[in-house]
Amino acid sequence: MGTSRSFMRKLDRACTTSYPRARHANPEHHDDNLNKDSDNTMSSSDPSKEELKARIAELERELEEFKSAAASSAPPAPAPTTTTTPNGSYEDSNDFKLSLPEYLRYGRQLLLPPLGLSGQLRLKQSSVLVIGAGGLGSPALMYLVGSGVGTVGVVDGDVVDVSNLHRQVMYGGCEGKAKVEGAREYLKRLNPNVNLVIYEEHLTPNNSLDTLAPYDLILDCTDTPLTRYLISDTCVLLNRKPLISASALKLEGTLTHFLKGKEGPCYRCIFPRAPVGVETCGDSGVLGPVVGVMGVLQALEAIKFLGLGEKDRKEQEQEGTKMLLFGAWPEMTWRSIKMRPRKKDCVVCGENPTITLEVFRKGEVDYGAFCGGVGLHDGERLRREERVKVQELKEALDKGRALVVDVRDETQYGITALPNSFNVPLRTLQQDPDDLPAVLQEAGQGQGQGQEGKEIFVVCRYGNDSQTATRILKEGWEREGQGFVVRDVIGGLDAWSREVDGEFPRY
Structure with a gap:
C-alpha cells in the first residue's frame, strides 16, 4: 500500500x-x-x-x-465465468455450454423436465450411426439432427430413385444422386450445428467393426436379414454397443431396442435361425407414412436413450426389452410384447460364443449361407449360363419359342405383365415344389401354350426372386427326370422396361 x-x-x-x-x-x-x-x-x-x-x-x-x-x-484473480467468441458462442465458458442460437433452436426441448439443459448437453456430446438412409433412415436422420445430437453418421451405398420419394421425403430433386450426399445437403440446411459423417458404401463384414466403433448408439434402418444379423453381431463384438432396430412392410411395423443393458438380447437371441422367404419393401410394397412412423420412433427412442442420465437409463434397462408392433390398416393398432432376456447359449452373446472377434475378423462368418442366399450385396445365385439378358428373351418371344413364368405375387402381376406370360408366385413354388410340372402344365394350357419345343424364361420385378425360382424349378424337374431348359432373366421386368420396351410400366 x-x-x-x-x-x-x-x-x-x-x-x-x-x-x-x-x-x-x-x-x-x-x-x-x-x-x-x-x-x-x-x-x-x-x-x-x-x-x-x-x-x-x-x-x-x-x-x-x-x-x-x-x-x-494480491490473491489470484478468479477465472472468468464466461468467454465469448465473435459469433456469440459461450461454449468455452464455465456457465454456458450451448451457443445463444442453440438456446433458441432447442428451447422447446429444454422446457421438458425429462430432458432439460443437462439432457440437451448429453445429446450434444453423443454420437449416433444410422445404417441405411432409406424409408426408415430418412425420418430418423431428420429428427436426430433436428434435436441436436452432436455427431450423426450415415451409411448407405445406394442412389436416389424416383420410386423412393413417396416415403423418403428429404430427397426431393436428388434423383440419381448418392443418398448420403442428398442427406448431407438436406441435414446441413436443417441444422448446421451437427457434425455429419458420411459413408458412401454398403456395410460388410470387412468394414463393419471400424465403421460402428466410434459411435455411442447404432440405428439399424436396413431391410435385409443378412445386414440385420451383421449389424447385431458387430454391436455385440464391440462390447455390446446398444442397437435400435425397426422394420416396416406393407401396412405394419416393428421397433426393438436390442442389447439393452447387460441382459438385453441381441438379434440372434430373438431370431436364432434366419427367416425363409423374407419380403422387402421393393417386393411387397409399403405405405409411406407407415415406414415414416417407424423411423421417427427410432429417433425418439434414440433421443430418450442418449438424453437420459445414468440413473434413469439404469431404471429403463431393468424394465427389459420389448418389441413394439404397429398396425396401420384398417384400424390403427399398437401392441407391446416383452422379449426374453439374453440367451446363455447364443452363438454370439452367450456364455460360450462361437462367433468371436477373432473368428469375425478372419471372415469365417458366412452370412449368405446362414440366410439361405448369397453373400452381402451379391445379386447372383446362378451360374452365368443359366441366365439371359432381356434382349435374348425378346428374340425368343419374337420366334414363338418362349414360355414366360412370372413369379411375382398376384397383386404385382395385376399391375402389369408381359403378354402371354403366366403367373406362378414364388411362394407357391417354395411351398409345393414336387408338383411343379403339373402346375406349369396346367398354367401353360390355361394360356393356350404347350411346353414342347419351348424354353422357359423366369421373370420377376428386378431379377432376384426369379433366380430362386429358377433354382427350384431346375432341381424339381431334375428329380422328375424332366429335361426342360430354364433360364433366369437378368434384371427382370425393370430391365425389360429400360432396355426393350420403354412403354412397359416401371413401379
Whole structure:
C-alpha cells in the first residue's frame, strides 16, 4: 500500500503541473503565431523536451514496479465465468455450454423436465450411426439432427430413385444422386450445428467393426436379414454397443431396442435361425407414412436413450426389452410384447460364443449361407449360363419359342405383365415344389401354350426372386427326370422396361 500511495502522489504532481498554452494575438495569422509562440514558450519557461522524456520514462518505470508489487501481494484473480467468441458462442465458458442460437433452436426441448439443459448437453456430446438412409433412415436422420445430437453418421451405398420419394421425403430433386450426399445437403440446411459423417458404401463384414466403433448408439434402418444379423453381431463384438432396430412392410411395423443393458438380447437371441422367404419393401410394397412412423420412433427412442442420465437409463434397462408392433390398416393398432432376456447359449452373446472377434475378423462368418442366399450385396445365385439378358428373351418371344413364368405375387402381376406370360408366385413354388410340372402344365394350357419345343424364361420385378425360382424349378424337374431348359432373366421386368420396351410400366 505504501508503494501505491507514493506512486499515486508522484503521478498526481506530474499530471497537475501547468504549462503555458500558446496564445494567438491575431486569429488571421493563426499558424504563424502558433509556431512563433510555441517556440518562444518552450525556450523561455517550459522544461526542455529531454527533461519531459526523462520524466515520462521515470514514471513508466515506477508504474511497472507498482504493477509487479501489486501482483505479488494480491490473491489470484478468479477465472472468468464466461468467454465469448465473435459469433456469440459461450461454449468455452464455465456457465454456458450451448451457443445463444442453440438456446433458441432447442428451447422447446429444454422446457421438458425429462430432458432439460443437462439432457440437451448429453445429446450434444453423443454420437449416433444410422445404417441405411432409406424409408426408415430418412425420418430418423431428420429428427436426430433436428434435436441436436452432436455427431450423426450415415451409411448407405445406394442412389436416389424416383420410386423412393413417396416415403423418403428429404430427397426431393436428388434423383440419381448418392443418398448420403442428398442427406448431407438436406441435414446441413436443417441444422448446421451437427457434425455429419458420411459413408458412401454398403456395410460388410470387412468394414463393419471400424465403421460402428466410434459411435455411442447404432440405428439399424436396413431391410435385409443378412445386414440385420451383421449389424447385431458387430454391436455385440464391440462390447455390446446398444442397437435400435425397426422394420416396416406393407401396412405394419416393428421397433426393438436390442442389447439393452447387460441382459438385453441381441438379434440372434430373438431370431436364432434366419427367416425363409423374407419380403422387402421393393417386393411387397409399403405405405409411406407407415415406414415414416417407424423411423421417427427410432429417433425418439434414440433421443430418450442418449438424453437420459445414468440413473434413469439404469431404471429403463431393468424394465427389459420389448418389441413394439404397429398396425396401420384398417384400424390403427399398437401392441407391446416383452422379449426374453439374453440367451446363455447364443452363438454370439452367450456364455460360450462361437462367433468371436477373432473368428469375425478372419471372415469365417458366412452370412449368405446362414440366410439361405448369397453373400452381402451379391445379386447372383446362378451360374452365368443359366441366365439371359432381356434382349435374348425378346428374340425368343419374337420366334414363338418362349414360355414366360412370372413369379411375382398376384397383386404385382395385376399391375402389369408381359403378354402371354403366366403367373406362378414364388411362394407357391417354395411351398409345393414336387408338383411343379403339373402346375406349369396346367398354367401353360390355361394360356393356350404347350411346353414342347419351348424354353422357359423366369421373370420377376428386378431379377432376384426369379433366380430362386429358377433354382427350384431346375432341381424339381431334375428329380422328375424332366429335361426342360430354364433360364433366369437378368434384371427382370425393370430391365425389360429400360432396355426393350420403354412403354412397359416401371413401379
